[in-house]
Amino acid sequence: MAPICISSAKPTHAPPRPPPQRTDSWSHWLRRNFFQNAGSAVMTALALWALFVTVPRLVRWAFVNAVWYTQDAADCHAAAGACWAIVPEKYRVMLFGTFPYEEHWRGVLVIAIVLGLSALSTIRRLWSYWLCVAWLVATAAVFTLLLGGVFGLRPIGTHEWGGLPLTLVMFVGTVVGGIPAGILLALGRRSKMPAISALCVGFIEIVRGLPLVTVLFMASLMFPLFMPEGVTIDKFLRAQIAMTLFFAAYAAEVVRGGLQAIPRGQYEAADTVGLNYWQKMTRIILPQVMRIVLPSMMNEIIRAFKNTTFVGIIGLFDVLRATSTAIQDPVWVRYSIEAYLFIFILYFVLCFAMSKYSERVERDLAVGR
Amino acid sequence: MTDQSLAAPRRRPPPPRPPLSLSGAWNNVAVRGWVYQAIVVLGVLGTGVFLIGNAQDALSKQGISTGFGFLTQIGGFDIGEKLIAFGSNDTFLRAYAVAVLNTLKVAVASVVLSTVIGVLVGVGRLSSNLLIRRLASIYVEVFRNTPQLVQLIFWYTLITALPRPRDAISVGGVVFLSNRGLLLPWVDTDASLLAIGLAFVAGCIGAWAVGRWAEARRRASGVRHSVFGWQLALVIGAPLAASWMTGASYTLSIPVLRGFNFRGGMALSPEFLALLLGLSLYIAAFIAEIVRSGIQSISRGQIEAARTIGLGPLDTYRRIIFPQALRVMIPPAAGQYVRVVKNSSLGVAIGYPELFSVNNTIVTLSGHTVEAIAIMMSIYLAISFVIAALMNLYNHFVQIKDR
Incomplete structure (x- = not known):
């Protein structure tokens, strides 16, 4: 090592140092990101080899040799690649399930209303009471369209609902009903009254310890048994109630985390100015809680959307179940993988959009803190 | 002025007790709480009673008797995949045992596989290699x-x-993948699994004790003893010794195609394989995020401090990052x-045939919906x-010990 120079005078014999390495050249970027050390170089080589083996095959299968549109399954059979033609052939069954064929336009309108309003709701400038009103109007419109029986629309029973409209209605119903229920459960769990807190803890912990399918199964088999004679709740509603209660238990734990994160001073200050319990909660505590828990609540909401596929197990025709039914057709059954991939991509696009939006909201909220 | 303020503060008389009245009681927080709870x-x-x-x-109208007596009745159905013997002459109770074992089998395999994939992908997301980072985040x-x-x-x-099995994808002629599932070579043995298992556990305890001893010596004397070889010998050697002492025989069983299906080896059914992949690949993505955030939660200062005292990258990982990250990762991983x-x-x-689907069969066959x-x-x-209790216990051991 060179001796350390303590004097501030510049030694005359020192050779000029080389300029600092350029960090903006592409070769430097390449080295830093792919060949920083031997291990990294090996990983790069391995990854490139794996990609080289798989990607060309996949591209050949999915694009080059694929059949995009045909009404004759024999064309697909002749081709070496994917048979995407199953999607245009079967998309109406996949997207609308058991919904009556000539009324599909109503399903399309429902999808448009729910997706459109959801997209509008992401724009923060539009967040106001009017948005709540819009959602209420939309709910009324959705149920009018789906149920029918007024304005000359043919009545459609909930047993005929299916596909994407069913999935979306189930999802929105779960979230809209589950968040208030979850807030109440969380408040109950933190309540100082032992009986109420014990009841809420019991409900939350039992539901969270059970698989969703068992809750749905119980709703579909045991609800009818427990109802007084002559009272029947239809299958859709039973599944909806089960989904909502299940979501509420998870939402309650998210809200509880937020309630615990609020400093004591906020509670005490609210008490000091003489607010009663509900005033304290709705005006002081909950607005702060909702802000804190928004990211984790978004995770639960995305999970609730993914969980809507479970209702297929108890016999409702959501998108997944409708797809499984659509490909029962013996002519097209060999191309099930393509149909499932289409559904896969559909769910991915919706969930990915939600998760990216949630990340953005999280970043924006962090700015003000 | 001073005299008076220095004197003991005059005690205020307690507020007069409210007269015993209904409205008074209603304004009492405790009373109201009891009323609400009641x-x-x-x-x-x-x-509930209703x-x-x-x-x-x-149920009485349908003429269904209630109670758990049906458990000892003969089920009269078969289960395709089982770890213990089961046939149509066995009871519903045994069917539950088969189902629970199947559930645990796929769950344990999925936990192991998802942890391995999750840790690899989670570490991959923090790699310095851009390609690996991108691939991990796409996953x-x-x-x-x-x-x-x-x-x-x-x-x-x-x-x-x-x-089909006849055209199965083969890896080296010993592993076969077909629409009947995955065939792996397996060891057929008449060895006592109990003895070998006990010997393995004893070997693990021995290895742990050796590790403790080496650590204690290092702390006392500063000299490092490399005991990894000894530990490995104990863990592997103890079961081997046990099987040698009990005189067990082993034959390697490699799957071979006979007619339309394979014989020999260990077969993983398509259902098991699909469930294993479906569970572990999905959960691995969440484990990866937990691992990533756990490692990222270690402050830079810890890593810089480790480097300052001369720890290498491996020791930094093993002794500084990992123990601390584990504390953050355990609760969400559980x-x-x-x-x-x-x-x-x-x-x-x-x-x-896991618990839920076998239960569906039992509900249909026995008619005892509520009990099932x-x-x-x-x-x-x-x-x-x-699982939650075990994880809490573990968590209790690894948490920072506060004074």
């Missing part, structure tokens, strides 16, 4: 943002679309493992609570 408890109890009464009416986004059931059915469709067990019930969608659902739910709750 209303809620009575409401819940009343609803619902159970309805159910009893309905996480794709598998996290699609429903597990869609993935599961997709895997099952893919496996059943594989070639939640994911509970989820693996619960979501194994999705096996019903592809016909894997109660048994199934208690089993799931028990498994969830045991």
Whole structure:
């Protein structure tokens, strides 16, 4: 090592140092990101080899040799690649399930209303009471369209609902009903009254310890048994109630985390100015809680959307179940993988959009803190 | 002025007790709390009694007897995949045992596989290599943002679309993948698994003790003893010694094609394989995020301090980053493992005979809906609570010990 120079005078014999390495050249970027050390170089080589083996095959299968549109399954059979033609052939069954064929336009309108309003709701400038009103109007419109029986629309029973409209209605119903229920459960769990807190803890912990399918199964088999004679709740509603209660238990734990994160001073200050319990909660505590828990609540909401596929197990025709039914057709059954991939991509696009939006909201909220 | 203020403060008289009245009691927080609780408890109890009464009416009208006596009745059905013997002459109780073992089998395998994949992908997301980082995040986004059931059915469709056994995809002529599942070479043995298992546990305890001893010596003397070889010898040697002493014989069984199917080796059914992939690839994406955030939660100062005292990258990882990251990772990881067990019930969608799908059969065959659902739910709750309790215990040991 060179001796350390303590004097501030510049030694005359020192050779000029080389300029600092350029960090903006592409070769430097390449080295830093792919060949920083031997291990990294090996990983790069391995990854490139794996990609080289798989990607060309996949591209050949999915694009080059694929059949995009045909009404004759024999064309697909002749081709070496994917048979995407199953999607245009079967998309109406996949997207609308058991919904009556000539009324599909109503399903399309429902999808448009729910997706459109959801997209509008992401724009923060539009967040106001009017948005709540819009959602209420939309709910009324959705149920009018789906149920029918007024304005000359043919009545459609909930047993005929299916596909994407069913999935979306189930999802929105779960979230809209589950968040208030979850807030109440969380408040109950933190309540100082032992009986109420014990009841809420019991409900939350039992539901969270059970698989969703068992809750749905119980709703579909045991609800009818427990109802007084002559009272029947239809299958859709039973599944909806089960989904909502299940979501509420998870939402309650998210809200509880937020309630615990609020400093004591906020509670005490609210008490000091003489607010009663509900005033304290709705005006002081909950607005702060909702802000804190928004990211984790978004995770639960995305999970609730993914969980809507479970209702297929108890016999409702959501998108997944409708797809499984659509490909029962013996002519097209060999191309099930393509149909499932289409559904896969559909769910991915919706969930990915939600998760990216949630990340953005999280970043924006962090700015003000 | 001073005199008076220095004197003991005049005590205020207590407020007069409110007269004993109804409105007075209503304004008392405690009284009101009791009234609210009484209303809620009575409401819940009343609803419960009402619902159970309805159910009893309905059941007695259908002429169904209630009770758990049906468990000892003969089931009269078979289960395709089982770890213990089961046939159509066995009881419903034994069917539950078969089902629980199947659930635990797929759950344990999925927990192991998802942890391995999750840790690899989680570390990959923090790699300095851009390609690895991108691939890892694509994996996480794709598998996290699609429903597990869609993935599961997709895997099952893919496996059943594989070639027939005759044209099976073969790896080195010993591993075969076909639409009948995965065939692996296996060791056929008549050795006592109990003796070998006990010897393995004893070997592990021995290895742990050696490690403790080496650590104690290092702390006392500063001299490092390399005991890894000894530990390895104990862990591997003890079961080997046990099998040699009991005089067991081993034959390697390699799957071979006979007619339309394979014989020998260990067969993993398509249902098991699909459920294993569906559970572990999905959960691995969440484990990866937990691992990533756990490692990122270690402050830079810790790593810089480790480097300053001369620890190499491996020691930094092993002694500084990992123990601290583990504390952050354990609670959410435990939640994911509970989820693996619960979501194994999705096996019903592809016909894997786990608890939920066997329970469906039992409900249909016995007609004891309420009891069967109660048994199934208690089993799931028990498994969830045991995992949660074990993880809490572990958490208790690794948490920072406060003075």
